[in-house]
Amino acid sequence: MSSTPIAVEARHLVKSYGMVRAVQDVSFQVPRGEIFGFLGANGAGKTTTLRMLCGLIRPTAGTALIDGFDVFKQPMEAKARLGYLDEDPFIHPHLTGREFLDYIADLYRMPRGTERQQRMDRLLRLFELAGRDGELIGAYSHGMKQKIGLASLLIREPSVLLLDEPTNGLDPRSARLVKDLLEELAARGTTVLLSTHILEVAQALCRRIAIMDGGRLVATGTMDELRAQAGSAQGTLEDLFLRLTAGPESSELISSLLAPGR
Amino acid sequence: MNRSTVEIILRAEWRAWRNRIAKANPLRIVGLAVFALFTGIVFGGVLFALAAAAGHLLPTARDAMLAGAFTALSVLMLVVGFPSVIGTYFAGRDLMQLVLAPVTSLEIFLARSLFAMSANLLVAVVFLIFVVGVGVGSGSSLLYYPLALALVFVQVLLVTSLQAVFMAAVLRWVPARIAREVAVAVASIAGGGLYLAWNLTLRQSIGAFSPHRQPDLTNLVSLLQRIEFVPSAWPGHALNAVIRGDAWGALAWTGLTFGLAVVLVGVAALLYERTLLAGLGLLGGVPSRWMARPQKAPRVAGSGAGSPGFAIARKDWIAYRRDIRRLSRVLPAMIFLLAYAVLLVRPGRGVDLFWNDVFVVSFVSLFMSMMFATTAIPSERRGYQLLRLAPVTPWQLIRAKVVFTIVPVLALSTVISLGLSLFGGNSAWKTLQLVLLAAWLGIGCVCIGVSAGAIDPNFESTDDRRSVGIVGTFAAMGGELAFGLLSVGSLGLLYLAAGLASGNGVAGLPATPALAGLGVLLAIVLAAGSAAVVGLMMWIANSHLRGFEDSIVSN
Numbered sequence: 001m002s003s004t005p006i007a008v009e010a011r012h013l014v015k016s017y018g019m020v021r022a023v024q025d026v027s028f029q030v031p032r033g034e035i036f037g038f039l040g041a042n043g044a045g046k047t048t049t050l051r052m053l054c055g056l057i058r059p060t061a062g063t064a065l066i067d068g069f070d071v072f073k074q075p076m077e078a079k080a081r082l083g084y085l086d087e088d089p090f091i092h093p094h095l096t097g098r099e100f101l102d103y104i105a106d107l108y109r110m111p112r113g114t115e116r117q118q119r120m121d122r123l124l125r126l127f128e129l130a131g132r133d134g135e136l137i138g139a140y141s142h143g144m145k146q147k148i149g150l151a152s153l154l155i156r157e158p159s160v161l162l163l164d165e166p167t168n169g170l171d172p173r174s175a176r177l178v179k180d181l182l183e184e185l186a187a188r189g190t191t192v193l194l195s196t197h198i199l200e201v202a203q204a205l206c207r208r209i210a211i212m213d214g215g216r217l218v219a220t221g222t223m224d225e226l227r228a229q230a231g232s233a234q235g236t237l238e239d240l241f242l243r244l245t246a247g248p249e250s251s252e253l254i255s256s257l258l259a260p261g262r
Numbered sequence: 263m264n265r266s267t268v269e270i271i272l273r274a275e276w277r278a279w280r281n282r283i284a285k286a287n288p289l290r291i292v293g294l295a296v297f298a299l300f301t302g303i304v305f306g307g308v309l310f311a312l313a314a315a316a317g318h319l320l321p322t323a324r325d326a327m328l329a330g331a332f333t334a335l336s337v338l339m340l341v342v343g344f345p346s347v348i349g350t351y352f353a354g355r356d357l358m359q360l361v362l363a364p365v366t367s368l369e370i371f372l373a374r375s376l377f378a379m380s381a382n383l384l385v386a387v388v389f390l391i392f393v394v395g396v397g398v399g400s401g402s403s404l405l406y407y408p409l410a411l412a413l414v415f416v417q418v419l420l421v422t423s424l425q426a427v428f429m430a431a432v433l434r435w436v437p438a439r440i441a442r443e444v445a446v447a448v449a450s451i452a453g454g455g456l457y458l459a460w461n462l463t464l465r466q467s468i469g470a471f472s473p474h475r476q477p478d479l480t481n482l483v484s485l486l487q488r489i490e491f492v493p494s495a496w497p498g499h500a501l502n503a504v505i506r507g508d509a510w511g512a513l514a515w516t517g518l519t520f521g522l523a524v525v526l527v528g529v530a531a532l533l534y535e536r537t538l539l540a541g542l543g544l545l546g547g548v549p550s551r552w553m554a555r556p557q558k559a560p561r562v563a564g565s566g567a568g569s570p571g572f573a574i575a576r577k578d579w580i581a582y583r584r585d586i587r588r589l590s591r592v593l594p595a596m597i598f599l600l601a602y603a604v605l606l607v608r609p610g611r612g613v614d615l616f617w618n619d620v621f622v623v624s625f626v627s628l629f630m631s632m633m634f635a636t637t638a639i640p641s642e643r644r645g646y647q648l649l650r651l652a653p654v655t656p657w658q659l660i661r662a663k664v665v666f667t668i669v670p671v672l673a674l675s676t677v678i679s680l681g682l683s684l685f686g687g688n689s690a691w692k693t694l695q696l697v698l699l700a701a702w703l704g705i706g707c708v709c710i711g712v713s714a715g716a717i718d719p720n721f722e723s724t725d726d727r728r729s730v731g732i733v734g735t736f737a738a739m740g741g742e743l744a745f746g747l748l749s750v751g752s753l754g755l756l757y758l759a760a761g762l763a764s765g766n767g768v769a770g771l772p773a774t775p776a777l778a779g780l781g782v783l784l785a786i787v788l789a790a791g792s793a794a795v796v797g798l799m800m801w802i803a804n805s806h807l808r809g810f811e812d813s814i815v816s817n
Binding site for chain 1: 566567568569570572573574576577580581584585644645646647648649650651652653654655809
């Protein structure tokens with residue numbers, strides 16, 4: 001890991017809202033070409049951390065670096081290398097799919113011309129949007145919006161992808177396509193930071209995984225390292241996650257809910 | 263009908279409203295309350311005093327005043343309260359829950375009625391003050407006041423039901439996706455038309471507000487006579503009958519009003535049952551009709567790197583003309599603006615036509631800028647986050663928005679200034695001055711408007727009317743007013759200097775070269791001041807956008 005350049009780095013990131021600390025002293029590094037999993041319960045601080053890393057939210061303390069560029073001190077350099085997909089993507093409903101891709105390409109100063117059009121066509125075909133690219137995005141289904149959001153990232157080939165629940169709302173076929181695509185991109189040197197609740201996806205795709213709980217990073221590492229930190233030699237990622245985030249036993253809650261007389 | 267279901271829905275609505283208030287910034291709530299109280303006391307007091315004086319001094323005009331007030335109330339409610347009626351009865355995600363639940367359409371209709379009437383009730387409070395004032399001035403019996411309250415409420419119910427009937431009819435003929443916009447546009451155009459007609463009648467009756475001309479009230483009286491039997495005037499007749507002590511007259515007009523209300527509420531409930539599902543879940547969506555036409559082959563863009571500024575402006579242009587909701591609000595406003603500028607503004611006695619044209623051009627620039635420029639940045643909505651993510655600086659965004667907005671503003675203000683000047687018989691030199699002034703004001707007001715929108719944006723709002731906060735709205739109005747006054751003042755000083763330089767004393771000032779030079783110098787200072795206002799607003803906007811992340815956090 002030491003020989004590979006670092007693509008994403010969080011240095012002691014803190015985010016406070018008044019008295020509430022949403023993110024507390026989060027630090028990690030992701031080397032170039034790695035798929036890094038980012039897990040946590042609802043409200044654990046994953047999205048806030050991702051938004052600090054991509055420059056949408058200014059941290060109360062700490063630094064976020066993309067390819068060595070400080071996201072807040074050198075925003076233009078960092079943003080040009082970065083692609084962020086929100087769990088609810090920001091897409092203009094009154095543009096067609098093709099117009100939206102064109103808009104994004106222009107925003108990122110991609111050279112115009114046939115090559116760009118061909119890339120757009122390939123992406124639209126890849127995400128099975130080729131026949132629907134003339135329709136307004138507002139009329140798209142949630143899954144289609146997710147796909148056009150992904151296409152808008154890939155059209156400009158960013159070196160770092162921060163993805164918040166990218167398979168959310170996708171049919172199994174498209175979800176598989178996204179997984180294959182991420183593996184291929186990583187193999188070609190793209191760094192992927194993947195936040196997901198689907199633990200099977202994280203386990204299958206990610207070389208290393210970070211688990212957040214209550215705004216803190218409670219564990220980071222490969223599956224074996226996580227097992228060691230959780231003190232469980234055989235557990236699946238789901239077991240490790242539940243152990244490390246230490247919530248109440250769901251079986252007990254279910255039993256009490258369904259108990260006769262309740 | 264299960265009465266408890268209506269209660270349950272009302273209780274939930276009440277809780278939601280209470281929670282919204284509780285969640286709001288307490289300072290903002292207190293500020294708004296103080297503002298409302300202050301304006302209420304001042305405005306309400308003045309209105310009450312005027313109404314009481316009129317009721318006392320003009321006994322023969324009481325019937326016309328009351329009938330006119332109730333008719334004006336109805337027209338105003340038809341326009342102002344319509345979005346609330348649509349939103350409450352036909353749109354809104356919570357309706358989906360109610361439809362899925364074992365609740366009848368009639369129960370939904372009844373439960374939503376109070377909230378549907380909310381905007382109309384607010385408008386009605388103002389008119390109630392006027393009606394009570396007339397009663398006090400006339401020395402009416404005590405019966406007048408509860409009856410006035412009841413009649414105003416029934417009028418609100420009546421108009422709200424009429425709006426529901428109208429919306430149901432629109433949903434019958436117009437696709438649900440654009441029904442809301444069509445209905446709002448029709449209501450706005452109708453309301454605006456009635457307002458303009460009323461203004462024209464007033465102007466024909468009273469002239470150009472000249473104190474030297476004898477008012478000719480023939481048109482006004484004839485108009486009031488014509489609306490005497492319009493249902494909206496019936497409550498006015500009922501109250502006038504109470505003042506006169508005519509019990510049978512009061513009973514008859516009140517009965518007619520209540521009867522009409524019962525019929526309209528019944529029809530509205532019946533139609534609501536049939537149209538609720540037709541409109542539900544579709545209203546508020548994005549119309550996709552455009553894309554039903556055969557698709558054109560994708561355009562291969564030219565060479566060179568993409569330009570973020572151009573991309574933003576192009577995206578705005580494409581999205582704006584497809585956004586029926588925005589167009590439906592812009593078109594009536596534009597019609598109103600043109601009619602106002604061309605039909606209603608007339609030079610006062612002794613005022614040069616050129617300065618009247620200057621006023622119109624300034625008004626057009628301010629109006630257009632408030633309409634297009636102030637919302638330019640907030641209208642990015644959640645798409646603003648895309649711009650935050652992209653390597654685009656706030657300054658580039660402000661510039662792109664100015665460039666996009668300046669085109670329609672300059673086009674319209676130039677056309678209006680040319681039209682006014684040519685039809686008014688201004689010389690070519692004055693026409694050129696007017697066009698240049700229109701360009702100067704247009705550019706300045708757009709820059710200020712765009713900046714004000716960036717100072718206090720609400721990216722979460724899906725409605726342009728709520729996309730700029732109070733601070734932004736006041737900043738736009740204040741900034742544009744200051745800019746306009748300084749600019750027109752500068753022009754005035756140049757005229758003064760020219761007069762002095764040509765040897766003619768102006769306003770008692772001696773025609774000396776030194777004074778003329780001072781006039782030019784002051785004109786330059788004022789022009790520089792106006793440019794400084796623009797620069798300051800843009801600087802504040804740029805600084806504010808750089809650190810803005812409110813809407814992102816709340817997501």
